[in-house]
Amino acid sequence: MNVIHFICDYAEGAHPNVLKKLEETNLEQTEGYGEDRFCRAAAERIKELCAAPEAQVHFLTGGTQANLTVIAAALRPYEGVIAAESGHIACHETGAIEASGHKVLTLPARDGKISAGQVERLCREHAEDPVKEHTVKPGMVYLSNPTELGTLYRLEELEELSQVCRKRGLTLYLDGARLGYGLAARGNDVSLPDIARLCDAFYLGGTKQGALFGEAVVLCAPRLQEGFRYHIKQRGGMLAKGRLLGLQFLALLEDGLYWELSQHADRMADRLREGLREAGCPLLVETSANMVFPILPDAWLEPLARTYTFSVFQRVDGDRSAVRFCTSWATRPEYVERLAQDLRRLADSTV
Numbered sequence: 564m565n566v567i568h569f570i571c572d573y574a575e576g577a578h579p580n581v582l583k584k585l586e587e588t589n590l591e592q593t594e595g596y597g598e599d600r601f602c603r604a605a606a607e608r609i610k611e612l613c614a615a616p617e618a619q620v621h622f623l624t625g626g627t628q629a630n631l632t633v634i635a636a637a638l639r640p641y642e643g644v645i646a647a648e649s650g651h652i653a654c655h656e657t658g659a660i661e662a663s664g665h666k667v668l669t670l671p672a673r674d675g676k677i678s679a680g681q682v683e684r685l686c687r688e689h690a691e692d693p694v695k696e697h698t699v700k701p702g703m704v705y706l707s708n709p710t711e712l713g714t715l716y717r718l719e720e721l722e723e724l725s726q727v728c729r730k731r732g733l734t735l736y737l738d739g740a741r742l743g744y745g746l747a748a749r750g751n752d753v754s755l756p757d758i759a760r761l762c763d764a765f766y767l768g769g770t771k772q773g774a775l776f777g778e779a780v781v782l783c784a785p786r787l788q789e790g791f792r793y794h795i796k797q798r799g800g801m802l803a804k805g806r807l808l809g810l811q812f813l814a815l816l817e818d819g820l821y822w823e824l825s826q827h828a829d830r831m832a833d834r835l836r837e838g839l840r841e842a843g844c845p846l847l848v849e850t851s852a853n854m855v856f857p858i859l860p861d862a863w864l865e866p867l868a869r870t871y872t873f874s875v876f877q878r879v880d881g882d883r884s885a886v887r888f889c890t891s892w893a894t895r896p897e898y899v900e901r902l903a904q905d906l907r908r909l910a911d912s913t914v
Contacts, residue, residue: 602809642702675710838903
């Protein structure tokens with residue numbers, strides 16, 4: 564049997580409906596660079612779901628391209644972007660933001676999240692610094708939902724962050740690579756219209772949520788909309804065959820498929836959490852979306868790695884590590900059950 568992947572949520576190709584729509588339209592000729600009827604239709608559908616008719620929607624090929632393009636477009640040359648110290652742009656994008664000339668201003672995170680109070684303090688300290696012109700000025704707040712630790716921002720937290728950003732003139736940007744999984748998660752109280760109302764920009768993930776590739780960037784603030792396509796082109800994010808992106812989102816958003824796939828991944832993660840509880844494994848952090856972070860004895864890692872892929876997240880103590888298991892839109896229930904059984908067997912063998 565092949566190794567079973569729990570290391571990420573983009574190990575599979577794409578949902579069959581996506582492939583079917585690509586095949587059905589394969590020989591149809593359209594305009595390039597995202598100006599085709601498929602991209603226009605997908606954009607209108609996304610604006611409808613966001614209850615944001617005045618927004619702009621642009622399709623980019625991946626999350627790093629989306630983050631780099633939005634951040635570089637929004638900031639002045641002397642401004643930086645505030646993010647959690649564990650934020651994706653701070654840890655996993657090879658300095659792409661810094662390479663664009665903008666510093667990532669990191670804050671200590673609590674379970675992957677930053678607070679409005681932290682942002683306010685950072686801005687106040689900069690404003691009151693008598694030599695502030697010698698330091699990078701905060702110009703944006705970057706969030707991801709779910710966070711890198713799989714946690715979710717509550718509506719109250721987003722409202723507070725939005726309020727301080729508007730007070731301080733900061734752009735609020737939300738990385739939505741796994742946004743569908745977050746919105747479908749148990750206990751979530753944030754909706755897509757809430758995000759469009761509170762954020763200046765965000766994106767709806769496709770790569771990790773059933774597409775071959777692609778993210779839908781939603782620009783809600785008018786000041787970000789003017790000339791954004793120039794930024795996409797300059798940053799290498801404009802796909803000549805842009806219709807491939809719009810087509811995929813059309814397929815995913817048809818008949819609620821995007822949300823069905825998100826709910827499936829979250830259900831698989833919930834079953835895995837149940838299996839971990841049965842095996843007596845504590846969690847590094849409580850989550851309800853598609854990422855699970857159990858604390859396992861180091862002696863278990865090698866036996867598990869013979870059958871499963873997963874990430875070793877951090878050391879916890881001398882003989883235990885926190886690992887990450889990630890479910891996806893395509894995770895098979897029988898694979899989750901097998902992992903749960905193997906975890907129980909390992910627990911029984913160490914009693």
